[in-house]
Amino acid sequence: MTGCDWCHLSEEDREYLLCDSGCWSVFLADEQDYIGRCVLVLDRHCGSMAELTDDEWQDLLNLVRKLEMCLKTVFGADLCNWSCLMNSFFKDPEPCPHLHIHVRPRYRNPVVINGNTYADDAFGHHYTHDKGGRIPEEDMQAVFIRMKRWLDS
Numbered sequence: 083m084t085g086c087d088w089c090h091l092s093e094e095d096r097e098y099l100l101c102d103s104g105c106w107s108v109f110l111a112d113e114q115d116y117i118g119r120c121v122l123v124l125d126r127h128c129g130s131m132a133e134l135t136d137d138e139w140q141d142l143l144n145l146v147r148k149l150e151m152c153l154k155t156v157f158g159a160d161l162c163n164w165s166c167l168m169n170s171f172f173k174d175p176e177p178c179p180h181l182h183i184h185v186r187p188r189y190r191n192p193v194v195i196n197g198n199t200y201a202d203d204a205f206g207h208h209y210t211h212d213k214g215g216r217i218p219e220e221d222m223q224a225v226f227i228r229m230k231r232w233l234d235s
């Protein structure tokens with residue numbers, strides 16, 4: 083669909099593409115307030131979960147299993163918070179939503195990346211919105227490489 087930014091992601095947007103399952107593209111999120119946080123973007127323009135095809139659901143199920151295993155194995159995540167929110171699209175008087183799903187891994191114990199410690203202080207509670215998600219570029223790269231290596235193997 084023309085006019086949808088999510089249908090026309092730039093090369094820069096795609097820098098942190100972890101994998102493409104065929105129906106979904108998985109990106110490491112710009113915000114790493116929860117280490118390994120990703121966004122799954124449907125590879126076609128579609129506005130809600132209710133409109134997913136059976137193949138897209140099956141593909142999503144496989145990805146949920148794979149990503150949870152990856153996040154638990156690579157960073158020691160205890161669980162994952164999955165959410166499909168879509169709220170920001172509806173700030174526009176003429177919303178053009180493009181389905182995407184967030185996954186935030188949650189940690190009982192801090193994660194250490196390049197000697198920097200990242201703690202999940204709200205573990206056991208709803209994720210926080212104001213945690214401050216930008217991490218040093220070298221840590222972002224390290225998170226990306228570790229996840230990609232696991233997913234590609």
Ligand SMILES: [Zn+2]
Nearest residue numbers: 086089127180
């Ligand atoms: Zn779109």
